[in-house]
Amino acid sequence: MAVSPSAARVAVLSFAFLLLNLHPISPATVGSDPDASPVKRLPARPGSPFKIALFADLHFGEDAWTDWGPRQDVNSVCVMSTVLDDEVPDFVVYLGDVITANNIMIANASLYWDQALSPTRSRGIPFASVFGNHDDAAFEWPLEWFSAPGIPPVHCAVANSSFSGDCSFSGTHRLQLMTNEIEQYALSYSSKGPKDLWPSISNYVLQISPMDNPLSPIAYLYFLDSGGGSYSEVLSNAQSEWFKTRSLEINPDSRVPELIFWHIPSKAYKKVAPWSGVPKPCVGSINKETVASQQAETGIMEILEKRPSVKAVFVGHNHGLDWCCPSKNLWLCYARHTGYGGYGDWARGARIIEINQHPFSIKSWIRMENHDVHSEVNLSS
Numbered sequence: 001m002a003v004s005p006s007a008a009r010v011a012v013l014s015f016a017f018l019l020l021n022l023h024p025i026s027p028a029t030v031g032s033d034p035d036a037s038p039v040k041r042l043p044a045r046p047g048s049p050f051k052i053a054l055f056a057d058l059h060f061g062e063d064a065w066t067d068w069g070p071r072q073d074v075n076s077v078c079v080m081s082t083v084l085d086d087e088v089p090d091f092v093v094y095l096g097d098v099i100t101a102n103n104i105m106i107a108n109a110s111l112y113w114d115q116a117l118s119p120t121r122s123r124g125i126p127f128a129s130v131f132g133n134h135d136d137a138a139f140e141w142p143l144e145w146f147s148a149p150g151i152p153p154v155h156c157a158v159a160n161s162s163f164s165g166d167c168s169f170s171g172t173h174r175l176q177l178m179t180n181e182i183e184q185y186a187l188s189y190s191s192k193g194p195k196d197l198w199p200s201i202s203n204y205v206l207q208i209s210p211m212d213n214p215l216s217p218i219a220y221l222y223f224l225d226s227g228g229g230s231y232s233e234v235l236s237n238a239q240s241e242w243f244k245t246r247s248l249e250i251n252p253d254s255r256v257p258e259l260i261f262w263h264i265p266s267k268a269y270k271k272v273a274p275w276s277g278v279p280k281p282c283v284g285s286i287n288k289e290t291v292a293s294q295q296a297e298t299g300i301m302e303i304l305e306k307r308p309s310v311k312a313v314f315v316g317h318n319h320g321l322d323w324c325c326p327s328k329n330l331w332l333c334y335a336r337h338t339g340y341g342g343y344g345d346w347a348r349g350a351r352i353i354e355i356n357q358h359p360f361s362i363k364s365w366i367r368m369e370n371h372d373v374h375s376e377v378n379l380s381s
C-alpha cells in the first residue's frame, strides 16, 4: 500500500486547524551589528530550567510505495509524542535526516517534513531544525523496480505528470524546505542563514533569555549545516569563520555558555569514541558502530576548543551511537535515534538537555519510547 499524496495532504491539513489554535510566538531579536542577522530570542520561564528535546534521524517518507514505509512514520510520530508528553520540553531541535529524500518520489518533500514537525507543532512547542545528509537528496530509483515485478503502480504520484518532467524527483532543495518551514509555522525558530555560506543553509544562532530579564542571556544555541545530500559532507571554512566572528560579536567575553548542534560528527568524535561498551568518562548506552565523520574539516573544532563558553556539540547521523564523551574542554555528544525510518533496530528515544540557571548546570539524559530514562550526564562539569 502506498501513501497517496492526497491522503498525506489531508493529514497535513488536519494539523493546519490545530495551528490556528496555537498562540504564535514572535521571536524577539537582539544584536548590535546592524549588518548581521538578528539573534532570535527564546524565552525561558522565570526560575524554571530550560529543557530541550533532540529529535534525530526521523527519516520520514521512506518507501511510501510499501506497507512498511508509512507504518514507520506513524511509529516515529508515536516516539516523539511519548517524549514530548513525558518531558514537556520548552524547545525541540530537529537534528537532521528529518526525511529520507532519496526515497521520496513526490515533487515537494516538504509534505513529509511537515509531518515530522507535527507532534511538536500540535503541542505548541517552539522548534528549530538543521539539515542532515538525507534531507535534500535526489530520489534513487530502486534497481529492483526494473526487474520482473516492475515499477509499482504509484510510481508517478504527481498530478498531470508523466515520466519526464515532474517525475525526475530531483529532491527538494534545502532553501525550499527551510523556507516552507519558516513561512508556514510561527513556532519555527529556524533561519536560512547568511547567504554567503551557500550552499549550506541551516546556520544561525538563538539566545535563551529569562522572560523577566531578556538582557541576561542564559545560553546561546548555534546551529550549523554539516552538508551532505546535494553537496559534500563538510563544515566549510566560511562556516567556521562565521561562527568565530559571530560568537565573538555577541558573546565577546565567553561569559554565556554555548551549545552547538549539527548532524554529521566531526573527526574529533573518532578520537574520543570508546572501543567497546561505553566506559567512563563517556556516558551512554549503545556503542554499536564506528563513527561516520564528515568528509573534510576546516577548523571548526579548533575554534570551538578555544572558547571556554562552548560546553558541548550534539550530532546525529550514527543511529547506533548515543554516547557523550569529554574532549578537551567540551563534550562531544550523540543524540539518540528517534525515528523508525533509517537503518538500525535499536530502541528509539531522544536526548534531552536541561539548562539550570541557579545554580548553573547543563544536564542531559536519554528518554526512551518505553518511558525509561538513562545515561544522565552533567555537561557543565
Ligand SMILES: [Zn+2]
Residues within 6 Å of the ligand: 057, 059, 097, 132, 317, 318, 319, 342
Ligand atoms: Zn540518519
